[in-house]
Amino acid sequence: MLGYTTISGVQQFLNRTFPEVSGTEFNNYISAAETQINQLLGYNSQTTLSGLLSENIVREKARGKIDNFGNLVIDVTKPPIHFDAFGNPMVTLIEFNFGGIRIPLQLTDGSTNTLNTLLEVAESRRKLYYPSLYFYPAISTVTPTAKTNLYRLQDVSFWVDISYTGGYDVIPADIALACNYLIGDMLVHRDNPSFLTAIRQGSYSVSYGNKETQNIVKSLISPYMRVTW
Numbered sequence: 530m531l532g533y534t535t536i537s538g539v540q541q542f543l544n545r546t547f548p549e550v551s552g553t554e555f556n557n558y559i560s561a562a563e564t565q566i567n568q569l570l571g572y573n574s575q576t577t578l579s580g581l582l583s584e585n586i587v588r589e590k591a592r593g594k595i596d597n598f599g600n601l602v603i604d605v606t607k608p609p610i611h612f613d614a615f616g617n618p619m620v621t622l623i624e625f626n627f628g629g630i631r632i633p634l635q636l637t638d639g640s641t642n643t644l645n646t647l648l649e650v651a652e653s654r655r656k657l658y659y660p661s662l663y664f665y666p667a668i669s670t671v672t673p674t675a676k677t678n679l680y681r682l683q684d685v686s687f688w689v690d691i692s693y694t695g696g697y698d699v700i701p702a703d704i705a706l707a708c709n710y711l712i713g714d715m716l717v718h719r720d721n722p723s724f725l726t727a728i729r730q731g732s733y734s735v736s737y738g739n740k741e742t743q744n745i746v747k748s749l750i751s752p753y754m755r756v757t758w
Contacts, residue, residue: 531580533563533700534708542709562711571755576606583696593689595682599661607695608654617648622692707749714742
């Protein structure tokens with residue numbers, strides 16, 4: 530389990546205890562809900578084993594892109610969370626990868642202890658921008674001294690190796706709430722083992738189903754969805 534929620538958190542959310550549910554069963558429900566949320570967000574065992582949680586990512590291979598302004602845009606798997614004194618995400622490596630050719634980029638502006646000041650984070654912290662300003666050869670006061678205008682790479686397919694710290698140190702409250710909704714549905718189905726969709730007795734009727742829950746969950750986690758090009 531990743532800790533998106535806890536047994537006590539679920540019980541408080543549903544305002545009841547479940548003495549008939551063992552701790553092992555409860556943990557299985559939590560694990561299943563976490564897995565479902567990760568899949569909806571685009572995380573799987575091939576991309577990360579920690580879901581939304583923070584981890585040090587070494588040489589993630591991301592598709593690079595040069596936007597209409599000549600900026601290098603990197604679509605990372607996890608939103609960076611650790612920032613330097615200038616508010617820029619802590620990135621330790623950016624390297625162009627053209628097959629067997631690797632070209633590292635400068636991650637300092639040349640001043641003392643100002644690493645990563647060339648990086649800008651945007652679009653819900655899912656894309657990193659390396660501004661075109663630092664590639665213009667006419668600006669002599671900006672490092673690296675050997676600069677290249679990247680406009681020529683706009684139509685070229687290339688990869689970027691990037692190392693950074695991504696994910697969240699603390700699970701956001703809306704993610705925990707989404708997890709509680711999913712687990713609540715699982716617990717309710719214990720009382721409805723036949724998966725009945727409706728019961729009617731005279732003028733009294735009750736409808737079952739998790740369509741509403743699924744819509745709520747998707748709404749809660751939508752800010753954390755990965756948007757790729």
